[in-house]
Amino acid sequence: MRAEASRPGQSDPISPTAYATGHFWYRHGLSDEAFVTPQGIRLDRYARVVIAALKLFGGVSLDALMLARHRGIDARLAEAIDRGEVTQIVEIAAGLSPRGWRFRRRYGDRITYIETDLPQMAATKRALLARGHFLGARHRVAELDALADDGPLSLTQLAATLDPAQGTAIVTEGLVNYFDTDTARGMWRRFAQNLSRFPRGYYFADVYPQAKKVEGLYAAFGKLLGAFVKGRLEPHFETSQDVVDEMKAAGFRRVTVFETYEIAETLDVAQVKGGDRVKILEARC
Numbered sequence: 001m002r003a004e005a006s007r008p009g010q011s012d013p014i015s016p017t018a019y020a021t022g023h024f025w026y027r028h029g030l031s032d033e034a035f036v037t038p039q040g041i042r043l044d045r046y047a048r049v050v051i052a053a054l055k056l057f058g059g060v061s062l063d064a065l066m067l068a069r070h071r072g073i074d075a076r077l078a079e080a081i082d083r084g085e086v087t088q089i090v091e092i093a094a095g096l097s098p099r100g101w102r103f104r105r106r107y108g109d110r111i112t113y114i115e116t117d118l119p120q121m122a123a124t125k126r127a128l129l130a131r132g133h134f135l136g137a138r139h140r141v142a143e144l145d146a147l148a149d150d151g152p153l154s155l156t157q158l159a160a161t162l163d164p165a166q167g168t169a170i171v172t173e174g175l176v177n178y179f180d181t182d183t184a185r186g187m188w189r190r191f192a193q194n195l196s197r198f199p200r201g202y203y204f205a206d207v208y209p210q211a212k213k214v215e216g217l218y219a220a221f222g223k224l225l226g227a228f229v230k231g232r233l234e235p236h237f238e239t240s241q242d243v244v245d246e247m248k249a250a251g252f253r254r255v256t257v258f259e260t261y262e263i264a265e266t267l268d269v270a271q272v273k274g275g276d277r278v279k280i281l282e283a284r285c
C-alpha cells in the first residue's frame with residue numbers, strides 16, 4: 001500500500017529537480033560526465049538564474065547550501081564505513097546524484113551501494129550508470145517508492161534482498177521537505193523498522209530546522225521551488241531538538257544533528273550565508 005497518491009512509473013513532479021541537482025554536482029566537480037543529460041544542462045541554466053538572484057538580493061548562497069548538504073552527508077557516511085559499521089548503503093531518491101559512483105570509487109568492493117528512485121528515474125539512472133560502465137553486483141539500481149508500506153516497490157522488499165549480517169545505511173538527500181509531516185513520519189518509521197533488522201542501522205539526511213513562519217528570500221525561494229514541483233515545501237522541524245524527538249519517536253535510538261561548522265568537510269561553506277542553513281542528521285537504530 002502507498003501512503004500518498006502519485007503514480008510510480010509515471011512522471012513524478014519532484015523528478016525534474018533531480019536533473020538540475022544532478023548537473024549541479026557535475027558543475028562542482030563532484031560527478032562524472034556519464035551523468036550529464038540535456039535536461040540537466042537546461043534546468044541547471046534556470047537554476048543558476050535563481051541562485052544568482054538569491055545571492056544578489058539576499059546575499060544567500062544556494063551553492064553553499066547544496067555543497068554543505070552533499071559533502072556533509074558524504075562525511076558522516078564515510079565515517080561510519082571507515083569505522084567498519086556500514087558496508088551496505090541504500091540511497092533512496094538518489095536521482096542523478098553521483099554519491100554511489102564516488103563511494104564505490106573510494107571503497108571498491110568493501111561496500112555494496114544500491115541506488116533507488118521511482119521507476120522512471122531509476123531507469124534513467126541505470127542507463128547513465130551503464131553508459132559509464134559503473135554497474136555491477138556491488139553497485140546496482142532498484143525501483144523504490146519511499147512511501148510504499150509493502151509490495152514490489154517497498155523498502156521492506158528491497159531490504160529482504162540485503163545481507164542481514166551487514167551494517168546498513170539509508171541515505172536521503174533533498175527529499176523529505178517535499179512530503180507533508182505525517183507522510184514523512186510514516187517514511188521515517190519505515191526506515192527505522194527496516195534498519196533495526198541489521199546489526200547496525202544508520203539513516204543520514206539533510207534537515208532544515210527553521211521557524212514555522214519563514215519570511216524574505218527563503219520564503220520566496222521556497223514558493224518558487226514549490227511551484228516548480230507543483231507542491232509545497234514543508235518545514236518539519238523548528239529546532240534541532242525537534243529533529244531528535246521526531247527520529248526517536250520513529251524508532252531510532254541515537255540521533256545526532258550536526259551543524260555544518262562541526263564537520264571538517266563543510267567548515268568552509270558553513271561560513272557562507274546559506275551553508276549554515278542545512279544540518280546533517282545521523283540517526284542510529
Ligand SMILES: C[S@@+](CC[C@H](N)C(=O)[O-])C[C@H]1O[C@@H](n2cnc3c(N)ncnc32)[C@H](O)[C@@H]1O
Pocket residue numbers: 012014015017018021022092093094095096097116117118121144145146147172173174175
Ligand atoms: C530533489 S531530487 C534529489 C535527487 C538527489 N537525492 C540529489 O540530491 O541530487 C528528488 C528525487 O526524489 C525522487 N522521489 C520523489 N518521490 C519519491 C518517492 N516517493 N520515492 C522515492 N523517490 C522519490 C525523485 O524522483 C527525485 O529523483
